[in-house]
Amino acid sequence: MTVQNGFRRRVGMIAGGLCGLAVAAVASACTTPVYRYAMYNWATSPYVVLCFHQGQPSEEATKFNEAVMELYRGEPPANVVVEPVDLSKEDPWAGYPQPVKAVYEAHPDEAKPGHIVLSPWLAEVYAGQLDEGELKAMVESPARTKMAQLLHEGHAAVLLFVPGKDEGVNKKSR
Secondary structure: OHHHHHHHHHHHHHHHHHHHHHHHHHOOOOOOOHHHHHHHHOOOOOEEEEEEEOOOOOHHHHHHHHHHHHHHHOOOOOOEEEEEEEOOOOOOOOOOOHHHHHHHHOOOHHHOOOEEEEOOOOOEEEEEOOOHHHHHHHHOOHHHHHHHHHHHOOOOOOOOOOOOOOHHHHHHHO
């Protein structure tokens, strides 16, 4: 009886293994590349536009802030948000990560910017005074449009060269 049970067990294991192979042969892999799935389904991390003001923001600043948020809520949404910073508060940096304050304080007092644009990882991208025209140029540039087109066409990666201030380093980087 023990030999017969062992034989049945082996036959059952072989039959189960063959069924598993048959199912695996029928199952097919997903045809959507991971980068394409991510590009169309994962939320992007936003760039942050810090908008500095003393007390109540001006009408112009309020209008600019609303324009940024319209882009963020638009279709397709831009990966940019605005964060008003009231410098007249006792601690204007309360609730912000330490690098945000450090980026602002890195600018000399006589040249404090009206806006600082931070990358999603809090690196300074731009410091100065932005207006709605510059904002529109940031999110609707020909380079951005071309990159989106190439990615949509199926290119897995697109390299973008952004020149810096040092021409020697720029030449080496190309």
